[in-house]
Amino acid sequence: MKNLAFISMHACPLARLGEKDSGGLNVYVLQTAKYLSNRGYNIDIFTRAHDPQDQHVINVSDAVRVIHIEAGSHESLKSELPSLVSDFQENLELFKLEYNLNYELIHSHYWLSGQVGLSLSERWQIPHITTFHTLALTKLQARIGEIEPAIRELTESKIARNADAIIVSTSEEKHALTRLYNVHPDRIEVVTAGVDLERFHPIDKYLARKTIEISESNIILSVGRIDPLKGVDILIKAISMMDNTADTKVLIVGGEPESGNELSKLINLSNKLGLNDILRFEGTVNQDMLPIYYSASDIFVMPSYYESFGLVALEAMACGVPVVASRVGGPKLLINQGGNGYLIPWVCPEPFSEKLEILLSNKILREKMANASISTARNLDWNNTVNKLSNIYCSLTPNNKLDVIGA
Ligand code: UDP
Numbered sequence: 001m002k003n004l005a006f007i008s009m010h011a012c013p014l015a016r017l018g019e020k021d022s023g024g025l026n027v028y029v030l031q032t033a034k035y036l037s038n039r040g041y042n043i044d045i046f047t048r049a050h051d052p053q054d055q056h057v058i059n060v061s062d063a064v065r066v067i068h069i070e071a072g073s074h075e076s077l078k079s080e081l082p083s084l085v086s087d088f089q090e091n092l093e094l095f096k097l098e099y100n101l102n103y104e105l106i107h108s109h110y111w112l113s114g115q116v117g118l119s120l121s122e123r124w125q126i127p128h129i130t131t132f133h134t135l136a137l138t139k140l141q142a143r144i145g146e147i148e149p150a151i152r153e154l155t156e157s158k159i160a161r162n163a164d165a166i167i168v169s170t171s172e173e174k175h176a177l178t179r180l181y182n183v184h185p186d187r188i189e190v191v192t193a194g195v196d197l198e199r200f201h202p203i204d205k206y207l208a209r210k211t212i213e214i215s216e217s218n219i220i221l222s223v224g225r226i227d228p229l230k231g232v233d234i235l236i237k238a239i240s241m242m243d244n245t246a247d248t249k250v251l252i253v254g255g256e257p258e259s260g261n262e263l264s265k266l267i268n269l270s271n272k273l274g275l276n277d278i279l280r281f282e283g284t285v286n287q288d289m290l291p292i293y294y295s296a297s298d299i300f301v302m303p304s305y306y307e308s309f310g311l312v313a314l315e316a317m318a319c320g321v322p323v324v325a326s327r328v329g330g331p332k333l334l335i336n337q338g339g340n341g342y343l344i345p346w347v348c349p350e351p352f353s354e355k356l357e358i359l360l361s362n363k364i365l366r367e368k369m370a371n372a373s374i375s376t377a378r379n380l381d382w383n384n385t386v387n388k389l390s391n392i393y394c395s396l397t398p399n400n401k402l403d404v405i406g407a
Helices: 024-037 078-098 111-124 136-142 150-162 171-181 205-211 232-241 262-272 287-296 311-318 329-334 349-360 363-378 382-396
Strands: 003-007 042-048 057-059 064-069 105-109 128-131 165-168 188-190 218-223 248-253 279-283 299-302 323-326 341-344
Touching: 003 024, 003 111, 024 042, 024 064, 024 105, 024 311, 024 382, 042 078, 064 078, 078 111, 105 111, 105 382, 111 128, 111 150, 128 150, 128 382, 136 150, 136 171, 150 171, 165 171, 165 382, 171 188, 171 329, 205 287, 218 232, 218 287, 218 311, 218 349, 232 248, 232 262, 232 349, 248 287, 262 279, 287 311, 299 311, 299 349, 311 323, 311 329, 311 363, 323 329, 323 349, 329 341, 341 349, 349 363
Parallel strands: 003 042, 003 105, 042 064, 105 128, 128 165, 165 188, 218 248, 218 299, 248 279, 299 323, 323 341
Antiparallel strands: 057 064
């Protein structure tokens, strides 16, 4: 027996990526489930029904299903979800009863799902592993102006105290959990997130540029959800400080412009700074197309205030693009200064501008960093992640009930 229940209440693994609330967490849940299924696990991923067009149960493969559980209206905002947790849990249990399902372990993702995981693990008498992906206290410390529901911090503490294990993607996050939430380090496992190397690999630059219709010589890229924490405004200001932006295009992937939202604020900033000819806002891009965007670029920039990991930096590296990133999350772990990219200790435009100028003016350096980036990413495909997850699952299941292929 090797049946896992993944709970990802707010992040549907099949949602369109790059919009306000869909990104790395959705990718992480789907990819780990897919790769775990190659090792003999069956995984049901429970997520909240959010689109009337979606089927109740979607078979992603023979061993992975996405199950949409009703809780509140399909249009409910993320801010309303804390009040829908108990409905979600009740309907999830009804689904389990109706189909007479049994699971050996629960892995919950994010604090909303952590509450459900905690409660169900007590009721079903099985282990519960949690991955927070982001933490209220680290977000609040990272950037002034962040707002989180008051109960989030308390709930995270409760989940952290009671889960059988906590999985984090970096030792920086482990440190945050021990320091800010008082969790004993022995209960936290660091499992580095991964990249799909079959999808993310270098593609001929000329062809890539032709496909996305770019004729400029210098291409700078940013990819991600458009959220103030991602610091895309820092990138825009950094571009405005560069001495020479001739023959340069900056592509910003992610987000949908709606009046007053973060993306429209960034477009206004670009207008104000007279960068309309240089910046191109692409909106969300299907992940199938992202290897083309990465491969077309000379530099990938990630000026985030906070990342629990930041998959996009690893995807860019796998495609052979030097990364200039704030010293947070995955980049802090993956980038060695001046070897395969640059880490910037302060989220402010000047140092980003400086490193962009250095890299754009030195093709040999870019090529050296591109090769080094590919080597770094080569060891970090999702197999590496799920090997470790599988070992943790097995260690928590009595008599190694989850003892499956390759674990
Ligand atoms: N992504 C995408 N299309 C977009 C923007 C992002 O497919 O327009 C994907 C990207 O490939 C990555 C994920 O969304 O896998 C973003 O993950 P990351 O960890 O960088 O950011 P998070 O959402 O966790 O803050």
